[in-house]
Amino acid sequence: MTVVRAKKHLGQHFLTDKNTAKRIVNALRPEKGFDKVLEVGPGMGILSDFLLEDKRFESWLIDLDIESVEFLKTKYPSLDKRLIHGDFLLLDFASVFPGPLAIIGNFPYNISSQILFKVLEHRHQVIELVGMFQKEVAERCAAKPGGKDYGILSVFLQAYYDIAYLFTVKAGAFNPPPKVLSGVIRLERNSIDRLACNENLFQKIVKAGFNQRRKTLRNALSVIADKARMPNHPFLDLRAERLSVDDFIELTNEIEKSLK
Numbered sequence: 001m002t003v004v005r006a007k008k009h010l011g012q013h014f015l016t017d018k019n020t021a022k023r024i025v026n027a028l029r030p031e032k033g034f035d036k037v038l039e040v041g042p043g044m045g046i047l048s049d050f051l052l053e054d055k056r057f058e059s060w061l062i063d064l065d066i067e068s069v070e071f072l073k074t075k076y077p078s079l080d081k082r083l084i085h086g087d088f089l090l091l092d093f094a095s096v097f098p099g100p101l102a103i104i105g106n107f108p109y110n111i112s113s114q115i116l117f118k119v120l121e122h123r124h125q126v127i128e129l130v131g132m133f134q135k136e137v138a139e140r141c142a143a144k145p146g147g148k149d150y151g152i153l154s155v156f157l158q159a160y161y162d163i164a165y166l167f168t169v170k171a172g173a174f175n176p177p178p179k180v181l182s183g184v185i186r187l188e189r190n191s192i193d194r195l196a197c198n199e200n201l202f203q204k205i206v207k208a209g210f211n212q213r214r215k216t217l218r219n220a221l222s223v224i225a226d227k228a229r230m231p232n233h234p235f236l237d238l239r240a241e242r243l244s245v246d247d248f249i250e251l252t253n254e255i256e257k258s259l260k
């Protein structure tokens with residue numbers, strides 16, 4: 001079988017280390033309630049080999065690269081409609097996967113944030129994600145309050161998912177090797193009721209707070225409402241990076257009350 005030529009614009013760095021591939025697939029926890037797994041960007045199938053062996057769930061693959069898809073068609077002739085040629089970012093989830101599912105991938109790093117925002121958009125279906133990102137992005141997802149990595153992506157993701165940083169992968173595990181280290185993380189959907197607040201206002205507050213992250217929240221949030229209408233709450237004297245997700249929820253509820 002000829003191999004797929006690595007294309008830079010598709011973020012193609014093929015993992016060659018089978019042990020790493022196995023560790024990524026083994027990090028899935030179907031006992032959490034999914035029976036379908038969608039692999040984003042299977043490339044030449046190093047993760048798919050392990051996924052398709054696992055009979056606890058049904059695996060689906062989507063790749064944007066026609067050369068990869070042709071390669072995988074020959075490699076896994078029985079996959080049929082479970083091998084999709086298409087753009088994950090444009091995938092109409094509801095029509096292909098009506099129920100709960102997990103997402104896995106050694107993701108193309110050039111579209112990491114878009115992948116994560118797509119997952120957030122479909123958070124009611126995506127109950128788990130296991131995958132590899134550029135190490136910095138993986139660290140940002142899992143970051144705790146107080147550090148420079150903690151930002152909008154961390155708060156939005158952690159509002160809906162419990163996140164664990166699993167392990168780091170060196171550039172030498174890929175062909176061609178990327179210029180950066182990689183990190184594998186797992187996102188698990190947390191309790192649906194956690195976000196007991198006005199989600200729209202929550203998102204506005206988080207965005208405004210981090211957009212001017214060196215200012216106290218009282219100053220940064222003046223784009224949302226006049227300072228005089230803000231509650232007298234101690235969180236407003238802090239910078240956004242000091243607040244946990246639960247603190248942001250509490251603040252959202254306080255601000256909503258005082259704006260009524």
Ligand SMILES: C[S@@+](CC[C@H](N)C(=O)[O-])C[C@H]1O[C@@H](n2cnc3c(N)ncnc32)[C@H](O)[C@@H]1O
Nearest residue numbers: 013014015041042043063064065087088106108
């Ligand atoms: C980093 S490579 C990983 C390939 C393979 N999983 C591996 O571990 O060797 C990323 C893969 O994502 C695919 N890809 C890039 N953009 C995509 C998109 N928007 N939707 C689906 N797949 C995409 C690329 O074609 C490539 O196969």
